[in-house]
Amino acid sequence: MPKEQEQKQPPAPISAWVPAVALGWLIPGAGHLLLKRTGRGLLLLVTITVMFLCGLMMRGAMFQPQSGDLLTTLINTGGFIGNLCAGILYLLTVWLGYNQPDMAGAVHDYGTKFLVTAGLLNLLAIVDAFEIAAGRKD
Amino acid sequence: MPTMKLSHFEAAFLFALFTSIVLGIVTKRTDRDRFHYGIYTFVCFMVALFGIGWLMYLGHR
Numbered sequence: 093m094p095k096e097q098e099q100k101q102p103p104a105p106i107s108a109w110v111p112a113v114a115l116g117w118l119i120p121g122a123g124h125l126l127l128k129r130t131g132r133g134l135l136l137l138v139t140i141t142v143m144f145l146c147g148l149m150m151r152g153a154m155f156q157p158q159s160g161d162l163l164t165t166l167i168n169t170g171g172f173i174g175n176l177c178a179g180i181l182y183l184l185t186v187w188l189g190y191n192q193p194d195m196a197g198a199v200h201d202y203g204t205k206f207l208v209t210a211g212l213l214n215l216l217a218i219v220d221a222f223e224i225a226a227g228r229k230d
Numbered sequence: 231m232p233t234m235k236l237s238h239f240e241a242a243f244l245f246a247l248f249t250s251i252v253l254g255i256v257t258k259r260t261d262r263d264r265f266h267y268g269i270y271t272f273v274c275f276m277v278a279l280f281g282i283g284w285l286m287y288l289g290h291r
């Protein structure tokens with residue numbers, strides 16, 4: 093029964109969730125702050141930003157979309173999308189020239205993963221903000 | 231820019247910590263469930279970290 097009830101729910105109007113999703117992409121946690129979920133929003137903001145900064149300080153590299161064989165395309169395009177999901181953190185890093193070349197080493201490799209994961213975690217936060225704005229979640 | 235020199239364990243610990251916090255926040259519906267899920271995820275990361283670490287150690291002996 094609950095599944096049927098969920099299916100019958102009318103879709104939320106675009107104006108209800110677009111601001112939260114857009115702001116949530118630009119500034120991690122800001123979608124939650126806009127929706128008055130202050131505690132969760134601040135925790136997301138601090139956690140994702142600190143993770144991204146740790147990745148930068150470990151001299152992790154940003155991905156660039158590349159074509160070639162399937163695995164190269166998947167890894168580089170997927171990584172680029174992951175980086176892009178970090179919003180203003182990614183944009184500021186590129187604009188201010190903190191984007192570093194790919195270097196060999198375990199710590200640098202961890203840094204690259206931190207940068208991508210920060211973006212992907214922000215993507216989860218964006219989806220959560222969307223569900224709250226659409227009334228599917230408290 | 232300041233740099234961080236971390237060991238494998240420190241980097242993996244930080245990764246587990248940040249990821250667990252966000253997964254806890256976005257996954258569950260009540261604060262109590264969020265807290266418990268965050269702890270559960272962090273413990274799973276740590277178990278996997280030590281488990282895989284020991285496997286690699288024993289595999290290279």
